[in-house]
Each structure stands twice: as structure tokens, then as C-alpha cells.
Amino acid sequence: MANITQLKHLEHIEDEMLNHGVDGCTASVSAMKEMLKMLGKKPSAGYMQTKWDGAPSVVCGKHPITGRFFVGTKSVFNKEPKLCHFDDDVDVYYSGDLAVKLKASLKYFKELEINGVVQGDLLFTEKDKKTVTINDENLITFTPNTITYGIPVDTDIGKTISSAKIGVVFHTHYSGEDLSSMTAGAGAPTSEFANTVNCAVIENDTPMADVSVPVTTLQLFERNTNTIESMCKKSGKFLDTLVDNMGTSGSKKYHIASYLKQFFNNEIKEGRSISDSKKAIKSIAEFYREKMNKEVEKMKSVQKQAERRKQMYDGIQYLEDNMTEFDAMFTLYRKMQENKEIVIKALDNLESFRTFVQTDMGYKVTGPEGYVLHHDGDMIKLVNRIEFSYNNFTLAKSWR
Numbered sequence: 001m002a003n004i005t006q007l008k009h010l011e012h013i014e015d016e017m018l019n020h021g022v023d024g025c026t027a028s029v030s031a032m033k034e035m036l037k038m039l040g041k042k043p044s045a046g047y048m049q050t051k052w053d054g055a056p057s058v059v060c061g062k063h064p065i066t067g068r069f070f071v072g073t074k075s076v077f078n079k080e081p082k083l084c085h086f087d088d089d090v091d092v093y094y095s096g097d098l099a100v101k102l103k104a105s106l107k108y109f110k111e112l113e114i115n116g117v118v119q120g121d122l123l124f125t126e127k128d129k130k131t132v133t134i135n136d137e138n139l140i141t142f143t144p145n146t147i148t149y150g151i152p153v154d155t156d157i158g159k160t161i162s163s164a165k166i167g168v169v170f171h172t173h174y175s176g177e178d179l180s181s182m183t184a185g186a187g188a189p190t191s192e193f194a195n196t197v198n199c200a201v202i203e204n205d206t207p208m209a210d211v212s213v214p215v216t217t218l219q220l221f222e223r224n225t226n227t228i229e230s231m232c233k234k235s236g237k238f239l240d241t242l243v244d245n246m247g248t249s250g251s252k253k254y255h256i257a258s259y260l261k262q263f264f265n266n267e268i269k270e271g272r273s274i275s276d277s278k279k280a281i282k283s284i285a286e287f288y289r290e291k292m293n294k295e296v297e298k299m300k301s302v303q304k305q306a307e308r309r310k311q312m313y314d315g316i317q318y319l320e321d322n323m324t325e326f327d328a329m330f331t332l333y334r335k336m337q338e339n340k341e342i343v344i345k346a347l348d349n350l351e352s353f354r355t356f357v358q359t360d361m362g363y364k365v366t367g368p369e370g371y372v373l374h375h376d377g378d379m380i381k382l383v384n385r386i387e388f389s390y391n392n393f394t395l396a397k398s399w400r
Contacts, residue, residue: 022236054121
């Protein structure tokens, strides 16, 4: 769970062992221990945010050197940053609906008089809102990405959204003397922003003070965490070996280890969970063989085809030679998911907004996107991947 310099991508808590081996696994355990304190309402250094499914991700504020207000996407952190000070700048770098949203951001976020640089997820512009009745409740709705959010119209936040031209949830602030070296920190100083009816700035602090978790659930979470910690130690050497064999170039590109995260994402896309480690081993073998056969077909020469086939056979052999280790790794992965799901279930009950996905049959109730834990300078996300990520993979994104 590496420290975040610039918030370009958050990792799932169960994936950190695939990213960093035993160190990643140990960091995930540390995060779980912090969550145990938070759920049990004990003193904690952790900080939890609700993850809103907004799009695009907007970075804005005063340029640390020039002091000029700008907006942009995560590309403001590129070596050649795409900074937008005027509408003409937006037209240079962007097009379509994204350009429209960034122009609205440029116009209205300037009214907030932001000091410094912040990042957030755009939730709506004026044309994105509509009032509907779902389950006999009048809601003002908007669909920035996959999830449709419904806010009761007669609440304070509903009234704020109704009159706003744009809505955003700012979740990160940056520190540093220039954009390229800025470091991310949890939260944004929204209390210091100027008030304007044109901007609905949604707070995303998870109301942990309101959490109520049965003692038996806390005990289960603690037992699971202890089990995971023990499993991390037993699988540590193998996890490190997997990380050492992952890569995007040379022979590592075709090692079976480099296909693990692809495999997990494919299972999610197909709506399948890793519930049986032995079935998972069989499935990864089939997935890897299919991917490698496609690589073989790409090769124009017989010699290159033979080389790819040998790499595939070596990968399958590596799996067969390490069946026990792969079984333990898949079991560990699933145990992490189980513990994560305990936290998500407890936190989902705290949220006052409604969340849906749009289907051919109408609105279907779904859970929030997930949560982000900030701990010891790290950020890690907790997402119900079988629900949210499946929807994300299979439903069209309205802003595209």
C-alpha cells in the first residue's frame, strides 16, 4: 500500500499483495486493524471517506507558482500539464461532453475562491439533474458515471442541489511548491471555500460516529484479521516471487503471474466471486491458456510461435508445480474480500443518499461505490467489486 504522491489511481485492499507482495499484504493487515478500531469506536489515526462515483475527476485551484486559477483532469500532473485557465484552453486539450463539463467547472469553481490545489469528482452540471419518484419518494437525481444518485428533494442537501449549477465532491488536497512534485492529503478544506449558490460542494466524510456494529461482528472481523495476518506470513515468500515475476516487457510479460490481476478483473466482469480456491486455480489456467494462445496467433513466424508456446507451457508448469502456494494465495485473497465486505456492509447503512443503477427494467437499488481509508499517509479503497465493479464493467457510462 504505497504512499500516494498524486491521486491518479487507488488500489483495492485485496490487490496490494499482488502489487507489493508480503509488504502489501502486511500493509493491508495494518489497515484492517485500524478499521477494527474505527468500527469499535476506539481512538484511531484513520480517516474514512465515502467514495462517490463521479466523473470526470477534476483538479483545480490556484497554481502554486503563478497563483492563477485553473482546472483540469489528472493530466495537470503530467510532464506537460494540461492546464486550463480559459475556455480556449479547454478547447485545445479536450472535446465533447468532457470539455463542456470542464468549462462549467472553470466558470463556477472560480467562485469558491479556492486557496491551494484540490481534487474532486464532478457529480452534475445543471442539465444532468432531474426530479423523479422512485419507491414513492421524490428525489432529485443525477448519474455522473455508473451509479444514479437520488437525494430527497425536501432535505437541506436536496434544496442545495436543486438550486446549484454544478455539483462536486472534493476529496483530496495537495501540498508542494509545484504541480509535478505535489503530494496528496486526505480531504479538502471546504469550510474555507466561499459560499455560492451555484456550487453544491458535497461533503464526503463517512459518519463513523454513527456506526453501530454488533460485538459478534467485531469479533468475527478481528478473528479474520488475525487469520489473514498469519496467512500473509505463510504465503509471504510466494507472494514476493509472484511480484518478482510480474512485468510488462520481456519474458515477464508472458509469465502467469502477470495475468493474475487481469484474471480477477475478468471474474468480476463475469459476475463471479473467488469462492473456491481450487476452482480458481482451474479458471486461471484456462484464462492464461486462452490469453497466451492469442499471443501465439499474433506471431508471424513459426519460430516466434514456438517461443510463445514454450512460454505458455512453462507458465502452466509453474502453476502445476506451485499448486499448494496458489491455493493458499487464492484462499488469502478471498479471506481479505470477506473482511472487507463486513466493513462495507456496516458503512452502507450510514449513508442518507439513495443509489441506483439504470437497467432496461428501470431503477435498481445498489450500494454506494465504496469507501477510502486514509492511514499513515496511505490511501486504500474498499469497494464491493462484484456489485459496483460488475456494474461499472457492464453498464454504459453516461458522460462518455
